[in-house]
Amino acid sequence: MAPSHRNSHEKGYEIKIDLIDNYYKITKDYKLEDDGSMFFFHVFPEDLDNLPKNRKKYKFSNSDVKGEKQVTFKDKDTFYFGKKQLPDYKIKSIHFGHFQPKGEKYYEKRIMVNE
Secondary structure: OOOOEEEEEEOOEEEEEEOOOOEEEEEEEOOHHHOOOEEEEEEEEOOHHHOOHHHOOOOOEEOOEEOEEEEOOOOOOEEEEEEEEOOOOOEEEEEEEEEOOOOOEEEEEEEEOOO
16 A cells, blocks of 8 residues: 655655645755746646546646745744645646746656555
8 A cells, every 4th residue: 555645855855745635745945046936746647537628638737836935933944845735536646846937947756656
């Protein structure tokens, strides 16, 4: 049985995916070049019929989110993060990363949910 929570910390990114409560959160230490960047988050369902008609040709739902600066009062550190709800259907895989629109891709990762 696949784990219901996926946590990863690599290359300065902390990724939390909760398949029970259906959300994800990506945090990283803020750098000036992060301004205007975005996180892409593509969810591939086990059954393509769960996707809206306009997303079926891509075979994934698109949950891109613009990053935001957040300051934690506990440590006074600044973070850059993306957070969003996951869809309710069974998920086959998730492909996500951090990029500058029309520019550099800083980080990407794919997770196979049922492995």
